[in-house]
Amino acid sequence: MNKIFKITVILFLSAIALQAQKKDAIVESIIKEANENSQLKNLGHELMDVIGPRLVGTPQMKQANDWAVAKYKAWDISARNEKWGEWRGWERGITHIDMVYPRVQSLRGTQLAWNPSTSDQGVTAELITLPMVNNQDEFKKWLPNVKGKLVMISINQPTGRPNYNWEEFATEESFEKMKKERDEQTKAWRKNLSNIGYGRSLTTELEKAGAVGIVASRWSNGFGVNKIFSARTKTIPTVDLELEDYGMLYRMVEYGDKPQIKIVAKSKELGKVPTFNTIAEIKGTEKPDEYVILSAHFDSWDGGTGATDNGTGTLVMMEAMRILKKMYPNPKRTILVGHWGSEEQGLNGSRAFVEDHPEIVKNVQALFNQDNGTGRVVRLSGQGFLHSYDYLGRWLSAVPRDITKHIETTFPGTPGGGGSDYAAFVAAGAPGFSLSSLSWSYWNYTWHTNRDTYDKIVFDDVRNNVILTAILAYMASEDPEKTSREKIVLPINPRTGKQRTWPKPRSPQRKGGLD
Numbered sequence: 319m320n321k322i323f324k325i326t327v328i329l330f331l332s333a334i335a336l337q338a339q340k341k342d343a344i345v346e347s348i349i350k351e352a353n354e355n356s357q358l359k360n361l362g363h364e365l366m367d368v369i370g371p372r373l374v375g376t377p378q379m380k381q382a383n384d385w386a387v388a389k390y391k392a393w394d395i396s397a398r399n400e401k402w403g404e405w406r407g408w409e410r411g412i413t414h415i416d417m418v419y420p421r422v423q424s425l426r427g428t429q430l431a432w433n434p435s436t437s438d439q440g441v442t443a444e445l446i447t448l449p450m451v452n453n454q455d456e457f458k459k460w461l462p463n464v465k466g467k468l469v470m471i472s473i474n475q476p477t478g479r480p481n482y483n484w485e486e487f488a489t490e491e492s493f494e495k496m497k498k499e500r501d502e503q504t505k506a507w508r509k510n511l512s513n514i515g516y517g518r519s520l521t522t523e524l525e526k527a528g529a530v531g532i533v534a535s536r537w538s539n540g541f542g543v544n545k546i547f548s549a550r551t552k553t554i555p556t557v558d559l560e561l562e563d564y565g566m567l568y569r570m571v572e573y574g575d576k577p578q579i580k581i582v583a584k585s586k587e588l589g590k591v592p593t594f595n596t597i598a599e600i601k602g603t604e605k606p607d608e609y610v611i612l613s614a615h616f617d618s619w620d621g622g623t624g625a626t627d628n629g630t631g632t633l634v635m636m637e638a639m640r641i642l643k644k645m646y647p648n649p650k651r652t653i654l655v656g657h658w659g660s661e662e663q664g665l666n667g668s669r670a671f672v673e674d675h676p677e678i679v680k681n682v683q684a685l686f687n688q689d690n691g692t693g694r695v696v697r698l699s700g701q702g703f704l705h706s707y708d709y710l711g712r713w714l715s716a717v718p719r720d721i722t723k724h725i726e727t728t729f730p731g732t733p734g735g736g737g738s739d740y741a742a743f744v745a746a747g748a749p750g751f752s753l754s755s756l757s758w759s760y761w762n763y764t765w766h767t768n769r770d771t772y773d774k775i776v777f778d779d780v781r782n783n784v785i786l787t788a789i790l791a792y793m794a795s796e797d798p799e800k801t802s803r804e805k806i807v808l809p810i811n812p813r814t815g816k817q818r819t820w821p822k823p824r825s826p827q828r829k830g831g832l833d
Contacts, residue, residue: 345716347645348788357640358633358777358784361389366629366772371620373431374660375405375591375831379617383594386616386636386657390598393640397598402659402670406831407588408432410620415557417567418442419578425567427559428768429583430534430549431620432831440582441555443468443530447571450506454515465528468579471520472535473507474568476500478561480539480762521550531581532556535564540762543769546621555583558621560768590832593659595667600643602652602795609678610653610794612638612787613668613687613739613750615661622770626760629772630780631688632657638788649795651683658739660830661689662766668739669826672746679743683801684709684794685750686787687740691764693756694779695786696724699731701740702820703749705802706730710751713793721782724756730806735821745821749801753783 365382372379383399390397408431415425446467451457476499477484484493516523521532531554536545542560549556559567570577596616602608614631618624635655642653658667672679688695698714700706707729714722734741734752743750756779764770794801808818 344646345789348641349785351641351645352781352785356781358637358780361633361636362772362775366623366625371624372616372618373620374593374617375407377409382616383596386596393643395598395643399594400597401592401594402667403593403828404590405593407591409586409588411584414582416580417577418580420575425559425563427557430556430558433549433556433583433585434553435585436555436583440580441531442580444576444578445470445567445571450510451513453513457514461527464524467529468531468533469524469529470533474565475537475561476503525551525554530554535559535561537561538762538767543763543767545766546619546768555581557581595659595671596657599652599654600649602650603648604650606652608651608681608683610651610683610791611685612655613685615739616657617659617662619662619766621768625771625774626691626764627770628689630692630775633780634688634783634787637784641788646792651795653791653795661739663830664827665739665742666826668742669824672742679746679748682748685740685743686753686790687738688753689738691755691758691760692776692779693758694724694782695753696756697754698725698727700729701731701744701751702733702806704730704804704806709801713790716793717786717789721786733821745823747803
């Protein structure tokens with residue numbers, strides 16, 4: 319009896335050792351494949367350079383959905399496009415903006431998203447700036463002046479040099495003087511907008527009063543970089559000019575030079591179009607109804623090509639899935655990837671998935687989301703799940719030290735209420751985690767800007783993120799334990815004196831831009 323027991327123990331320990339070796343072998347194969355056979359540059363070129371920006375409701379967004387499905391199927395991964403709503407269909411055309419008086423110069427700028435198209439001849443008119451007023455009545459008296467004019471609605475920045483450039487070269491006195499002047503000018507500008515009183519409907523009032531176009535410049539505090547969002551006009555063009563050209567024209571108006579510009583901004587209205595999430599999965603063999611989810615939003619704004627927001631997050635998840643299918647084709651749990659639509663308008667795709675698939679959400683082992691730029695992952699929070707340290711700590715232990723040494727962890731952390739798609743799952747009580755990355759000047763230079771393009775991708779960092787994500791997915795799939803969903807008790811809000819509460823699930827906007 320003792321001999322049989324001894325043999326049984328030896329066999330059991332041998333099985334554990336074999337399993338450990340197997341796990342190590344898979345981790346090593348993931349690292350090797352990511353480093354020696356990376357597909358990131360090819361995928362990045364096809365997505366950013368060829369397909370381009372992925373504004374919700376555009377043909378390019380649907381083209382990207384179909385491209386991803388085809389890629390997954392080529393890797394022998396089941397994939398589909400899942401409809402979750404409808405949006406205003408729109409397609410960007412050419413934008414030409416030229417000063418035609420008092421001299422001729424091509425200007426650097428673009429039409430905003432969902433801009434109403436001009437004719438082939440475009441719009442040519444004199445520029446006018448907003449007046450300084452004490453109240454809305456004064457503004458209403460001035461308003462007839464916009465008829466037949468192009469109205470400049472943004473502040474004229476006193477300097478196109480960002481603060482870091484001033485700090486490097488200016489004297490301390492000069493830097494402080496500049497900051498004071500800019501702060502005062504900004505404060506005065508905001509006060510004047512408050513006096514005008516229309517808020518976001520200002521462009522609507524200008525359009526109703528007979529303006530023939532809107533000219534803006536939303537500087538992003540970096541050399542040559544502007545935020546590019548959406549137009550609010552119905553029939554007249556709205557364009558954004560880069561700071562340098564906008565400032566030149568603004569000064570010309572102030573000096574009485576009466577500058578005129580010509581805007582040709584072509585686009586197509588495509589009616590109501592369906593919107594999709596792209597979903598792919600590697601089916602689990604032992605626990606197919608439990609899920610490890612890889613997550614990244616697929617859509618972007620369209621001032622650039624959406625490279626770091628969120629092309630890089632998309633590439634991480636696609637490459638991780640490719641490697642997992644090749645090196646770990648029979649996971650214990652189902653590994654699912656979600657490429658969400660319309661994150662930029664309020665996490666709509668992921669919120670729709672959470673709302674439409676409660677059977678998946680209740681069985682999520684873990685979700686890993688990457689969204690904020692091209693840098694290596696440097697922060698990971700437990701999102702308020704009490705025991706997140708236990709399982710995330712186990713999984714991270716398998717990741718190479720040269721990756722984890724850069725990651726600052728916060729356990730148990732607090733739940734994210736928004737910001738990116740993981741929040742849609744956290745609100746529903748599912749353990750979703752944000753793989754938050756190093757800045758690489760993300761907020762000023764690439765986030766929602768005209769400079770968010772392929773050349774800003776740092777592929778070494780993105781490749782590290784692929785290794786991290788693939789190993790975390792593998793470890794989460796193999797873990798014999800199901801993750802705990804027990805939540806922390808949130809602290810009192812010191813401002814209100816009330817108990818903080820866990821974020822609540824929110825329904826998506828399923829019909830966008832159609833009002």
